[in-house]
Amino acid sequence: MAPSSKDRREQAKAAADALRAKQAKAAQRQRTIAIVSLVVGIVVVVSLVLVILNNGTSAAPAAQVTPTVATGHGGIVFDRSGLVTPPDGAGAAAPGASPSSGVTLGPAGLTSDWPQNGDFAGNPVVVSVYFDPMCPYCGHFEQQSGKLLDQLRASGEIVIDSHPLSFLDRSSAGTNYSTRVANAAWTLAEKAPDAYFGFLEGVFADGVQPQEGTAGLTDDQIAQIALSAGAPKDVVDTFTDGTYTWWVAQATDIASQDLGSIATPDVMLNGVSISKTVDIYDPTALKAAIDAAAKG
């Protein structure tokens, strides 16, 4: 039986509907492709901009050199007789170790690691000092309590676990003052440790430490302070190589993991921060806290 004209009409209408639906689908697909490519394009461009921005502003690390004197927590340890190189397994520079390997989060984690668990003659208190060369209160702390710490270390009552950091790099008008001084400090610790504390005293001295937000001391001025502290010229001349620039960023990152929020100066006794409970700028109060930690 031949299809009726009504059937034919309906078939044609169905075919037309199907074609329209197909076209609409294709248009929708094209629109989706356009949107997805636009969004992906934006993501790619933004990622590139991010990478470029970061390489442009951060101090360009020369090489990834981990100092042999660095502890796993990014500190430099001195006892009464001077620098103490971390024993096997306690240093950051252990072969094959990543800089932050073995680092545990939070102050409690510090007590189970060297130097807090170290075997020092006379069972001294481990005094960890976290500081940034640009931080005004770090200068204040050095001026007020630096002498006391020197004396207590010389008498064997404490060992110092020193942490030069660079998180205030943005506060030096683009010169990365914190990184430059911290790199110098790590260089001294590695090559001329006897000049280390004299150098810190010099850069934190009243009238020498720069104001936050200024360009800070020049490389020449930093070198002069190190020379005055007794560092050999051939060591001082390597400051501008930035040998430990990369490491300073790593040590700062490790400190941020250990401390949560970095508030310098941060002073720890045997791995426990006292900065919020003790007036660390008052040598008498600081001495009392150290004595208490020694008994405990």
Add this chain to the structure above:
Amino acid sequence: MSDPDPVLPAGRWATARPWVSTVVRLALAVVSLWAGLAKAGDLAASVRAVRAFELLPEALARPVGYGLPAVEIVVGVLLLLGLVTRYAAAIMGLLMLAFIVGIASAWARGLSIDCGCFGGGGATSPDLTQYPWEITRDLAIAAGAALLVRWPYSRFSLDQTLGLTRAAQ
């Protein structure tokens, strides 16, 4: 989707709505771009700002510290162009809710930190914390984002050019 008019007589609100959405969209774009670019110059600081909240496990500190500025910039560009406005605004709104939770939690735990919302961040002295202001600001941004999710159609947008949204949605 037709919406009963909440405020104005039907005609006037329908006319004003795309313009309100346009202003809110551009304002949010500027805020998001500013926040993202301010962090982008120092990603190590961004990671430290995340850690300062002491909320996320260490394994997430780096991905969030690096990823957040990227997301903020992408969302900012999308809002600026008016492309997939509804979704970009939704992401921004969710980010704000996360920030509000983070800041409120830091406040409640007695931490003294700067939120690092526009770069920097980390510890600050207790009398320099600005928790009420930071939360108010983020609530206002979240409200703007909610408005855009509800009424994403706006003038001068790629959504309009591409015919993704209709005026009478």
